[in-house]
Amino acid sequence: MQIWVDADACPGVIREVLIKASQRTLVALTFVANQRISVPHNQHITSLQVSAGFDVADDEIVKRCNANDLVITDDIPLAAEILAKDGLAVNFRGEAYDKATIKATLTMRDFMDQIRASGERTGGPKSFSARDKMNFANQIDRILATR
Template sequence: MTIWVDADACPVAIREIICRAAVRTKTTAVFVANQYLRLPASDFLRMQQVMPGFDVADNEIVQQVQAGELVITSDIPLASEVIDKGALALNTRGELYTKENIKSRLNMRDFMDTLRSSGIQTGGQAPLSAQDKQQFANHLDRWLAQQ
């Protein structure tokens, strides 16, 4: 099984958690991004750089992911696509996207996007907290333990 990481917007702290967990469990983690990312030297960590462009990294992940694999992303449309392929999607705050919750997440995302395009200030996400990092690490460890 492979962990696919939508690495362009992945926080450094989360990338470090993924790297440590992948090496510890001997699980391949592929970081897909438009720009080169330096990763620790390991046979289990791969960097896949794609051409710059809108959704190029996302499309690459969707093409390569297999059912049962894990995708780390905060991109809700990407999460929806990989769920449709039978993969799992975990956001960088430790929330697992599922068939049961992804449609409501997409609707909320679209609603907030409509508000922003109308000029309404919606604010951004809060900074990644220690609790978010712990929740992410716990979900990742549970998935790894099932492999």
Template sequence: MAIWVDADACPVVIKQIIFKACNRTKIKATFVANQYLSIPQSPYLSFIQVEKGFDIADNKIVEKVSANDLVITQDIPLADEVITKGALALSPRGSLFSKENIKSRLNMRDFMETLRSSGVQTGGPAALDNKDKQAFANELDKYLARNKP
């Protein structure tokens, strides 16, 4: 059991929550990004730097993930791929992606992408707030409690 973090787009505050949680519970987390990421020295934290390019980090996570691992990502297609492999996916806002909800989320993502490509201004996601951080920390703690080493 391990945690994989799609680190290129993961907010700093969420990374800090993961650092603390993994050190506290002694569960390993690997951060995957296409640019250098400074992480605290810890036997429970590691970093894989991949080449720059579209979906290179995502592909590395899909290659390495195992059933029951947890992937932290806001990338819905990546969440879909890891769920297909039997892993769990959690967004930095605390939303747990599942077999039951991932297809509808993919459909909504594709719909919004179609709107944007046709020139409709859809705006981006709201800034991460304290409610989002707490929701993420709560979901991460539930996962860690169920998967103690």
């Protein structure tokens, strides 16, 4: 198993959780972004900078991800591609994406995009909380314990 992180929008507290988990379990961890991501000197932790552009980091993650790898992302289309490759995908709040519901999740995402495009204000996502960090850390621990 390897952990891939869609790091362009990854909260700093989530990076810290992932770095500690990788150091504890020795699971390979790669942050992929179109900017430089600073990571500790550790043979299991790397950063991959890709060129700027729409979905460049996502495409690189899909290209490199194997079955049973774990991808950390809030990007629902990326999660769908990872699930199609028999990988695992978890968002920054610790919610695992599921093959059985990913199509409905994509449909809802597209519907909300259409509403926003029409000028409707939807309020955006709720702010990231300490509880979200705890949920994420617990989910990562569960996944890594079963690998």
